[in-house]
Amino acid sequence: MSMRRGWRFLRGGVGGWCRLQHSSAACRPINKLLIANRGEIACRVMRTARRLGVKTVAVYSDPDRNSMHVAMADEAYRLGPAASQESYLRGDKILEVAMSSGAQAVHPGYGFLSENAEFADECLKAGVVFVGPPASAIRDMGIKSTSKAIMSEASVPVVGGYHGEEQTDERLAAEAHRIGFPVMIKAGMRIAMKPEEFQEQLESARREAMKSFGDDVMLIEKFVERPRHVEVQVFGDHHGNYVYLFERDCSVQRRHQKIIEEAPAIVGLNTNVDFLLTLATHPSFQAGDVSTDFIPDHYDELFPPLAASKKLLCQAALAQVLEEEQEGVRAVAASQDPTSPFGPSASPRINHTLIRTLPFTCEGKEEEVRVEYLGDSKYRMSVGGESFAVSGSLVCDNGVRHLSASVGDSVSRVNVVLDGRDIHLFTQVSVPAPKFESELGHVAGASGGAVAPMPGVVEKVFVSAGQTVEAGDPLVVMIAMKMEYVIKASSPGVVEKVLFEPGQSVARNTPLVKLKEAEE
Template sequence: MITLSRRCCYQGWQSVWRHSYRQQHTPSGTSRRPINKLLIANRGEIACRVMRTARRMGVRTVAVFSDADRHALHVDMADEAYHIGPAPSQESYLRGEKILQVARAAGAQAVHPGYGFLSENVEFAEMCAQEGVIFVGPPAPAIRDMGIKSTSKQIMSDANVPIVGGYHGDDQSNERLRQEADKIGFPVMIKAVRGGGGKGMRIVMQTEDFESQLESARREAIKSFGDDVMMVEKYVQRPRHVEVQIFGDHHNNYVYLFERDCSVQRRHQKIIEEAPAPGLTWEVRRSLGEAAVRAGRAVGYVGAGTVEFILDESHNFYFMEMNTRLQVEHPVSEMITNTDLVEWQLKVAAGERLPLLQDDIKLSGHSFEARIYAEDPKGGFLPGAGPLQHLSTPEPDAHIRIETGVRQGDEVSVHYDPMIAKLVVWGHDRTHALNVLTAALTQYNIVGVNTNVDFLLSLATHPSFKTGDVNTDFIPAHQHQLFAECIPSHQLYCQAALALELSREHDVMMMCAGSRDPTSPFYPATTPALNHTVCRTISLACEGQEEAVHVHYLGGGKYRMGVGGGSYDVSGHLVPHNDTLLLTAAVDATITRSKVVRDHHHLHIFTQNGGWKMSLAVAKFEKELGGGSGVAGSAVAPMPGVIEKVVVAPGQVVAAGDPLVVMIAMKMEYVIKAGHAGVVEKVLFTPGESVAKNTTLVKMKETVNDN
């Protein structure tokens, strides 16, 4: 009875608090607060996306930027832009007081936080209210209630929203958490109570791994949220991650805009999303939506929010968490409902009613969103950074939408999330939308950093994905097929050699056209002699496979090429287009069309089956001038990042697999482990220092086993 009484008192106090907050800090139905100037307290693609809608609505925009973003796209798009600090987000985009100073100086009536950074920061929402600045998001009490997972679970349970049981208690000792995990039964999920975006989250399959995973989750949670309080829940195996887009206004109107399936993930982060979720009956769809609306009503929610559920194989669903912000994947909901959720956000924040009520919202077609990242799927999806030397995309139209914050020549920064863009497509049904997605992915061509584009293409064309048979274990379950070894064909080597030959001929013709010296070998009159009975060998390497292509010029634009013991008749033409070459190649009886980009000693060929990187032979003197990165036997940084913790000291003996250094890169924690047993000779960096990819972090001397 005492526990029940306390719960009722807590709920009553929360209800009074939320009602009082809304009365004091939200516009009334008759007294609207128009938004004429909007500050976007974020960066990258979400800042650009908000600005596009604001511009269409006639709202002027204000950008903020760090040192790293001085020349970023969102800065160029805004009507005004203000510098707010150094590159690390803790010193710039997370400084709420600095952002509000900019809002006052610029005369902005409202702040849109985007997602991430300050979007779910209750203190920032309260600061905005105190300053009389409209926070384009939910009331602070709703953020507070939903931001603490243990609190949100209780509120949802009381609102008759199904939840997964677990431990959400105050005793945070390692021993108590482990005891509770044993009671629940492995596998379990460790989650930061203030978590989101996969940060501070670990799946533990067996008891002996619990403590190390707990410590890792705590470190990551402190870095991301400044709070290391954890909860432990039963991990539902083979679950689907299904979330519902909801919206509320200040007039007690609530709607849901159907659901999204975000099951296919890596590193506990979404990689491809779709709406609506495949395979659901209308009864389940309606039940999900109504449960999500009950969740919103329970906390007096206002604005755009997402209620996330776990869906088991029987289509039973359980509340997981509520994201009190606009989600990264919101475009798929917009595509199937023909809405602009940012426009809805701005209208609701200004005190207007929802543009549509539930019966007005219709589901039309199917939509996918593929997140394009600078990362290495074959290297464990390690994030990358660097310049976008070449960037070309499919042409946006009624079926294709591209959300991005970068252009060719921009750099993916080590300080922020490595997402390059979101490729969003729509089709009349799921099959049509999937066809549009796969075709668009082949046209998304990037040179300069490793990307997941080809991996997304493998996902989208996988037989199980095509039938909608998805769950959060999809990638591990289909590991061998998704990461199957790709061996370049002899025909591909012929295409590469043809591109090099035609490119060289084009360069010669350009020199001929510009020559005015009749004695020059490049004078136009001499050109018929060029390529006469030419025979050359071109050495190329791709995916670890080296081949020598023997090229014989036969005249008339035709070649005979020998590679791998085979002989092929090859012809074609090359059309220069900006910084690319459009190649049409006929190899024997097969004609293919591809895009070619030359990058120093590499030739990038983008085909209908994905991209290939061909390495050209490098002169011996260039190899000698080069030099490897790292030191043999030493631990190196697998990506650019910042040293978070050094675990070892000089003279320490370590075994293979022992942790050496903890790095933070792209807001994620990575543990660098010893590749072999040995003795630490020297630790080269200290916590807080930034390091480049392949930088030697710890020098080690390998232990020699005399036996």
């Protein structure tokens, strides 16, 4: 669960617009708003401000001088070079722009300074409205280690971990051993699967956090292998007004960046009756041996895979119902042919065997399913010495045929498309997401070496020309989407040439380091 901050304007003052202040100052009109962000975030805020008749001020770094948010704003001011520490994280420069431009308020967007309590304090001191929560709320809930401490003191269950003030490498490593590997290192999302990976991931997480938030305080958590990322959004103002906007599921992510945010989070939250029954009858649960890690620790027992025999029977039922449908289609087609002996006057009768054996392949094994037709799309099917009651149905909805079959509480559903004599079946499949990010380092260049797996910026180079490397040795660190990626050697060799220096931008598949085979 995470806290998101929003902003809104209410009509107030003398025909103007004013924000719900978190301070005790009287509500005053806001005529000009500075957006301390870039890209689509800034554009979204500007569009709303424009509808409200509020002028906007943009800030930008050198690479963003021709960006859309700069063109949309009424005024735009340069902050500095590309690095965020020298531009969008420079709260002092942003406040200087606010004062010189006459902006009465600063909207931080999200990321950058939106969770920086010191910046919120400086805005208050300068008499500029910070569009967001008060600094006290940011300190309490915006800093993960602080919010976890507050939750723990309130007896709210949290994932086991360390969020203390002592931040030495030795203390953090000791806490990781106490928690037990694998562990997650935050801020930044770095996973150390085993002790020998911890120091490298810790250093990477610190660099990411400092670049993104200007704060490299770390917390260590037990790594949850199959998490659900569900957020609950609450808005409030200093008048005591609060609104709860329900939950949203942000579990679909790529490289820790959200791809889909679904609200309400309907999948799995209100349909878990079977799971709750399994959980309630688990011996460890009944014995009271329960913690926040109970579900991940017993995942395979609580979420057993669908038995192969049930999969097979669902396939058999789908095939049987589909064949019956095709017999009906052929009969109708024949009855509409005036030259056919099976026209309406012939009173056709459609026969099929009531008992038959169907061959199937399930998970690489050849199986035979004995099918006994009971009428009304119901069957008794036998496989592997077991007998099951199976039902199937074919429904046409707005021209789309839906074919379903059920065996007990297991249901299979497919869409059927008829294309002449061909039948196409479409179904939803569940592909398990990887437990953790695959190694991006073992990307070999065509001429031997390493290439960039995605567009980004070279952050650090570990090797130099003439240096001997082994498979798995780090060559280059790249920054992309606020995350660090260590590019490693895929095979032993000698560095022939380093093609980029720190700070340079690279495109996807660009060679970074050229390697040659070591001489015998």
